[in-house]
Amino acid sequence: MALTDVWFLLIAILWTGYFVLEGFDFGVGALLRVLGRDDTDRRIMINTIGPVWDGNEVWLIVAGGATFAAFPEWYATLFSGFYLALLLILVALIGRGVAFEYRGKVDTPQWRARWDRVIVACSITPALLWGVAFGNIVGGVPLDADHEFVGSLLTLLHPYALLGGLTTLLLFLLHGAVFLSLKTDGDIRTRARALAVRLGFGAVPVAAAFLLWTWFDHGADVVTAVLGPAAAAALVGGILATRAGREGWGFTLTAGTIVAATAFLFTALYPDVLPSTIDPAFSLTTTNASSTPYTLTIMTWVAAVMTPIVLLYQGWTYWVFRQRISRAHIPSSPAPAEEHA
Template sequence: MELTTIWFILIAVLWIGYFCLEGFDFGVGMLLPFLAKDDTDRRVMINTIGPVWDGNEVWLLVAGGATFAAFPEWYATLFSGFYLPLLLILVALIVRGLAFEYRAKRDDAKWRRNWDIAIVVGSFVPALLWGVAFANILRGVPIDADHEYVGGFFTLLNPYALVGGLTTLLLFLSHGAVFLALKTDGPIRHRAGTLASTLTAAAVGAAAVFLVWTQAETGTMGSGVAFLAAAAALGAALVATIRRREGWAFLGTFVAIALAVAGLFLALFPDVMPTTLADGAGLTTTNAAATSYTLKIMTVVAVCFTPIVLIYQGWTYWVFRKRIAAHHIPTAPATDPAPAAR
């Protein structure tokens, strides 16, 4: 197998890891105003992802870095053509990270409420725009013979891409609700389990439309198998949510997202960014790749360090595996009484 193909697969694996792990982070953030009744509930929800959300974002950083090093032409065309949506995603992720860090810095209801809004918006924007971006990569965009994107921002807002954005949005909402049902106890667990059934049913409908559309437009036999398996996993997740089997439901949404993303990359290969122009030149794993020497060095580095990262992140999830409930949240310390006058 050629190194270009190996690195295409590795980048696909990195995106699968990112969407499966960061997906429930986005879902929890978006569900904050719908499942929490008071500040204690909001703290419970945020604490379910508190120890892991920043580690989950490492998958995105590594995916971007791997794309830059292994396929520099793909990286350059993608980031120049998708500049505005990717900038919006980046700003949303920054604001969301600040909200997690600064929310508890002041004991003020308005302060916390404003940061809660930042968490919701910072989760919603990437959840929607990642689907829009990947749908456009699959569908193809106007790229000229010099590998330059010649479309505009509204070129990316086509019906197929919007359906893709709606699909990722609903999948992440469902994934997040199931995760909350799995990780919490008490009233939030009950509310999350109830909402998860509705959201998973909606995700099934949106995913069916998007995956069938994708298969009809650019699908291969491999992508078709992956999409069917993803549909089966999402259907099993729906059954599990109805029966309140949180562990199986989370496994179902996790596997469904993984298989769906794998199917998208199978449908894309060997292209990495096809063109819609008759006189244009699309990007493939061959003409967008770095030199063979660069790929060899990167492969050695990946073989050495990837297992360490996986072991560390797996250990983190194991340490913070227990459920969280309202009684685990410490109350705010009482204000010290004024000293007695002397």
């Protein structure tokens, strides 16, 4: 396997990890005012992801850095052509982080409600736009002979990409609801489990339509013929397991759905990294978009040393914070007079 193929695979793994881990973060944030009937419920929901959400975002940073270093031409064209969409995602990620930190700074219902709305909006936005972005990456964009994007923001909003956005949004909402049913106890656990089943009725046909559209556009091969049904089976299995109260299996299977679906997309994309809809000869590939072999060699050694360390540390973090959270674990908010006493 050439180093360019190795790094294409590593970038696919990084994006897969990001979607699995940040996916339930987005889902929890988006459902904050749906499942959270009062402030205590919302504090429970935020506390389920509080120790891990910022660590989950590291996968995005590493995926972007790896793309920049391994495939600079891909990075340059992607971030210039998708500039406005990616800027919206960046603003949403910043707003979400600020909202998590500022929500508890003032003990008034109005203050918390304002930041709760920010969390919801800034969770839905990237959950939707990442699907739109990957719909364009896999489906192709207008690239000229110089590998320059010659479209506009509206060019990116075609039916296939919008279906991709709806798919990621529904999958992340489902993944988040299953995660909440796994990480909470009491009434909120029951409601999260019921909501996950209802979300599944929407996620299954939408995800199936998106994968079938991709399959017909890019042609079938052995790998996609396995990954597509695997994603569908995992999705249905995750819904059924959650409905039966087996939230651990439910979360594992919804995570498996995201893994299989992301692998499906990268398999359909290869060996391109950004196809051109003007002329296939103008497409960016793993060969013409890559760095030099020397750069890739150094990066490979660094990745071989650092990746296991990062995985072990993050796995340890999830193990430490593995307990369920209920209303009994949430202390009462101090009254304003007590805060200054």
